[in-house]
Amino acid sequence: MEDRKDEINSGKNISEGENLSSETESAQETESNASAPSVSDDGEYHFVRPEQNLYEDAEFVPCGEATEIPKYYVPSEKKPKEEKPKDMKAAPKSKKCFVKLACACLACALIGGAVGGVVSWKVLDNNSSTPEATSKPISAGTSGASVSTKPSGTTDIYSLGCKQAVGITTEVTTTNWFGQTSSSAVSGSGFVVTTDGYIVTNYHVIEAAYQRNYKVSVMFYDGKTYDATIVGVEEENDVAVLKIDATGLTPVVVGDSESIQVGEEVYAIGNPLGELAFTMTTGHVSALDRKITTNESPSAINMFQFDAAVNSGNSGGPLYNAEGKVIGIVTAKYSSTGVEGLSFAIPINDAIDIANDLITNGYVTGKAYLGANIDSRYDSVYANYYNMPEGAYVFSVESGSCAEKCGLAAGDIITKLGGNEVKDFNDLDSAIRSFKAGESAEITVYRKGGYKTLHVVFDESKPNTESNGVNDSGLSSHNPFG
Numbered sequence: 217m218e219d220r221k222d223e224i225n226s227g228k229n230i231s232e233g234e235n236l237s238s239e240t241e242s243a244q245e246t247e248s249n250a251s252a253p254s255v256s257d258d259g260e261y262h263f264v265r266p267e268q269n270l271y272e273d274a275e276f277v278p279c280g281e282a283t284e285i286p287k288y289y290v291p292s293e294k295k296p297k298e299e300k301p302k303d304m305k306a307a308p309k310s311k312k313c314f315v316k317l318a319c320a321c322l323a324c325a326l327i328g329g330a331v332g333g334v335v336s337w338k339v340l341d342n343n344s345s346t347p348e349a350t351s352k353p354i355s356a357g358t359s360g361a362s363v364s365t366k367p368s369g370t371t372d373i374y375s376l377g378c379k380q381a382v383g384i385t386t387e388v389t390t391t392n393w394f395g396q397t398s399s400s401a402v403s404g405s406g407f408v409v410t411t412d413g414y415i416v417t418n419y420h421v422i423e424a425a426y427q428r429n430y431k432v433s434v435m436f437y438d439g440k441t442y443d444a445t446i447v448g449v450e451e452e453n454d455v456a457v458l459k460i461d462a463t464g465l466t467p468v469v470v471g472d473s474e475s476i477q478v479g480e481e482v483y484a485i486g487n488p489l490g491e492l493a494f495t496m497t498t499g500h501v502s503a504l505d506r507k508i509t510t511n512e513s514p515s516a517i518n519m520f521q522f523d524a525a526v527n528s529g530n531s532g533g534p535l536y537n538a539e540g541k542v543i544g545i546v547t548a549k550y551s552s553t554g555v556e557g558l559s560f561a562i563p564i565n566d567a568i569d570i571a572n573d574l575i576t577n578g579y580v581t582g583k584a585y586l587g588a589n590i591d592s593r594y595d596s597v598y599a600n601y602y603n604m605p606e607g608a609y610v611f612s613v614e615s616g617s618c619a620e621k622c623g624l625a626a627g628d629i630i631t632k633l634g635g636n637e638v639k640d641f642n643d644l645d646s647a648i649r650s651f652k653a654g655e656s657a658e659i660t661v662y663r664k665g666g667y668k669t670l671h672v673v674f675d676e677s678k679p680n681t682e683s684n685g686v687n688d689s690g691l692s693s694h695n696p697f698g
Contacts, residue, residue: 367539367540377494379466381486383434384403385432386425404530405546408468409467409468409568412463413442413460416458416571418531418545419455419456421531425446434460444460445459445460448573448578448579449574453562453580469540470564473520478501481500481537482498482524482536483524485533502521504520517562519560521558522544522561524559525557527549545564547561583677584677585677588617606631608629610627610628628663636650648674653677
């Protein structure tokens with residue numbers, strides 16, 4: 217048994233999984249053939265529903281497990297109220313009359329000053345919430361000065377949306393093998409959140425521009441176009457913030473996505489197909505708390521479902537309620553033959569908290585970071601073969617990280633983090649996201665034939681890490697054989 221453990225530690229015999237890969241590809245080909253239309257005995261075509269689900273725009277796929285998604289925004293603590301000034305001690309008495317007279321005048325002055333101080337303190341106390349309320353660039357329930365009345369109908373919502381929604385275009389340049397270059401436009405939508413030009417959209421709308429420094433343009437309903445800079449992105453929640461050089465804009469009224477109910481009307485305004493600018497579609501909220509993941513990230517995004525028609529290009533646009541308030545960001549559509557009316561939006565409460573952090577700090581603060589390199593080859597097949605538990609196999613530990621400080625080492629198999637069972641890389645990643653930086657947790661690891669419990673205090677995830685392949689949770693998936 218020890219020989220087998222040495223083999224997994226040294227990477228030997230693990231290439232036997234190549235046979236599993238070929239069997240998987242054969243099974244996938246069989247499933248693909250099964251999803252094609254077939255002709256029955258009656259001579260009619262019958263469509264067999266395909267197994268693969270495709271979400272347009274960001275290539276979203278449904279999450280197999282209901283992972284709880286943390287809200288990474290950490291509000292600042294309220295400042296304590298100022299204490300009332302203490303009464304001044306009386307001045308010592310003097311034997312001389314003119315000193316008594318001076319003391320009497322001074323006492324009157326002190327009394328008047330104390331009364332004025334109390335009045336001033338009361339005024340300041342009543343307004344003590346003002347600095348806290350204005351500390352966030354975007355606040356719930358706020359709107360532009362030009363919006364004075366609530367919309368009375370669908371046409372009013374559309375008129376309002378045309379002032380607040382924008383089209384977003386990125387010019388992508390590619391070069392082929394012969395050195396020839398070509399350009400194409402990637403289009404999406406967004407909406408104004410401040411009067412001075414901050415705009416919220418989906419990360420996948422400007423992903424190519426962010427990674428390759430392409431130009432981003434923002435277009436308004438009146439035809440005005442601005443060059444935009446990317447303020448910050450949160451890839452794992454698909455939120456990005458842009459900034460244009462403009463003032464006097466009409467920002468959206470931020471609603472409360474926690475209060476939405478299934479069945480209420482919603483209105484999507486966006487740029488479908490990148491050509492039909494400022495299209496409005498209507499529908500209803502279909503379901504709440506759907507967990508959606510992307511192919512690029514194992515972490516799930518909390519969304520709600522609605523049935524208004526959306527297409528590629530609608531991504532990043534606002535989803536209004538009947539009061540003309542934005543309650544979500546249009547993000548994904550279920551795409552499959554014979555399936556209609558399955559669209560998804562990121563709740564505005566989550567998106568605005570992230571956007572505020574991006575504007576204020578340039579990244580989302582308070583996210584937990586571990587710092588471990590996980591061997592992606594280790595799965596249930598190898599666990600059974602080597603008679604070891606399922607878990608996340610630690611290939612290496614980042615120097616100076618909290619993983620190293622707590623005693624985590626190469627060769628450990630993480631089986632539990634806090635109250636979360638860990639069976640693979642994805643489970644560990646989801647478990648870390650349930651914590652914030654500075655919080656502590658117990659890590660259960662399998663080491664040399666026995667279990668050991670470690671105590672970790674999470675570091676904070678910082679942007680632009682130099683570790684190759686490390687995600688926001690401080691994890692990387694390692695496979696030395698590709």
